Amino acid sequence: MKPSRSTALATAALSITLLTPSIAFAWGEGPGENANPPGDHAEGSASGSELGAAVSRSRIVVKQTGGGTAKPSSGALAAIDPNWKPPACWYEPLATPQQLKGATEKMKKGDLFSVNFGRRWGKSLLVDAFDKGEPTFTDTPTKNYNVGKKGMFWRAVAREDRADDPEILDCSENLFWQDAGTLPDDPNAPTPETLAEYAYNKIRVPETEIELKPQAKSTVNMPTWAWLDKAVFKDVTVRADLPNTPLYAVTTAKPVALHLEPGTPDAKTFPASGDCPVNEDGSIGAPYTKGSSKQDPPCGIAYLRATNGKPYQLKASVTWEISWQGTGGAKGDLPDGKFETTQDMNVQEIQSINR
Template sequence: MRLSAAMGAAAVLWTATAAHANDIPGNTTDPSPGSRPSGNANDQEVSAAVTSSRIKVSQVSGPTGGNTGGISSTDVNWEPPPCWYEPVYTPEQLKKFSETGLALGYVSPHTSWGGQKLWTDHYRDGKDAYNYEDGSLITRKGYENYNLGKDGYFWRGVARDLEEPDSYGCERVMFWQDAGEIPDVPNAPTAETLADYAYDKVKVPDTKVELKPQAKSTVNLPTWVWLDKGTFQDVKVRAELPNTGLWAETTAKPIALHLEPGTDEAETFPASGDCQINDDGSIGTPYTKGNADKTPPCGVRYLRATNGKPYGLSASVTWQISWEGSGGANGDLPDGTFETTQDMNVQEIQSINR
């Protein structure tokens, strides 16, 4: 049987579960994380990494300078796809990789082959390959001479996090797909896959708000909070998967600012702490002389002075997320939030510096 013969003839490395590895005669232990193959695909070297996607990400619009950070989904149950398939090798790249050096690389997110014979047997000499998929041992038909002369790519699974159980959903041994076609397999990439991927790449500006008074607030007098209209803009990120025609643009639009005073001894304006975005993109209203005793449309009033340790005024902007992509696809993703905390000192006097 080719399974035991081939695996007995080469050093075969599996990053599958212990049960999977022990069921196959001749398997050795998984390499340490530091020894796992990695790199980039080009004419000289074909990457064997399975946690580094080839999806290209670029920011189309939004701020490019200053402090930024990633958004957190308001839906605690939402996560990007755990795995998907991507084109990795041309026939020529696969031939060079298989017949050069150790030929150590992954054929699926949790399975690696070490030794030229395994690669040449399956991708050059037409011999069947065996792998675990969905808990079953699957036979995959071999290829003749790496499909040289054909137009297309060999596709392999990519896992966002190898520790996630659902990352085992892309364990099909690396397979061929003609150029211009998306494989008809579970977890094949879609425009929505790219939109979800881009969600994690959206970087939004710090939510450091303008305050009046700036240095110290005063007990029982309101502190005005606002953001100028130029501070927050839509942030659009584009994700493209090369050699597939798939793309998506994920857009984050600021829709509200939420204030948390950092103490129960305070009240916010409005009472919910949610300050809406104005039509011009600003939030709240800038403080002007003579407004000290007025109620701000967005602000906070502290009822007790600080005693050596400032309160932490938290300003969190909610971003509404939508996407559009190849083939006219579009949709919405869970809102995201980004929070910044500022120190607030509060003094116990009944006047304000105007």
């Protein structure tokens, strides 16, 4: 693909403001919701004053395919590396020839079509570029919308959480044609890694609810044992597919460590770092057994001061190691993720009587 014709765009006085539009083509409302465009016989549709405007809504379909047998968490994993940022934008298939033709023909006066971030064309510009083949505004002008040819029109997409990030302007191409079975020759073309990075914050791991003994109330200077059952904390896998391309990625989150923070400096953790590694069988720590009350647990806490009406907030966070593999044998690693929860801890002090 040739470089974008920014000069021509400026001449056409097109808006370059960033948008958060809400209206999309009828066949692609979002991942998992009719995300695959219908066949080439579809006529397309227009709705309201804008057409095809959801440039911040990807059509990547993400499904959890394994693990997470416990109650899944309501939140996403937080990347441990604060400097890691997945791509802000990439290109995706949007419409077949007949869909674009039908949608354009149904446009009314005042209707606009988003061909890129903040670039919205009226019917006349769409007709010039994709029906009449005028090359001024696109690097892939077409005649009669390429009806009868195999392929689709592609458009830039921005991550919803970065729709106002200036980096989305790296995806500067307007709506363009791509032959079937090919991917754009562009640095921002989607890859299996793009899909894996998109799926990162779609991973839902089990809630971090650790087992404790004693459970109801701890005692000053007596160790509280903590553990996670191997049957609960298994690898979690999600699969991401980009419809109308061969691209997919399977992302795996593997629990590798539990970290405990007692919620008060008047406590000590076991191990001293508070980091409890995963055992070979997949469990973390060890369950309390009768007669072990005076032993140091492999994973646990000893509170040194009793609570006084207000429980300590025990914070438990599990580190998840993230890897992926996808189309063509591609594979790699993503930054470790963390998911944490808090639990109330009441601590009592046993009074002894000296005679």
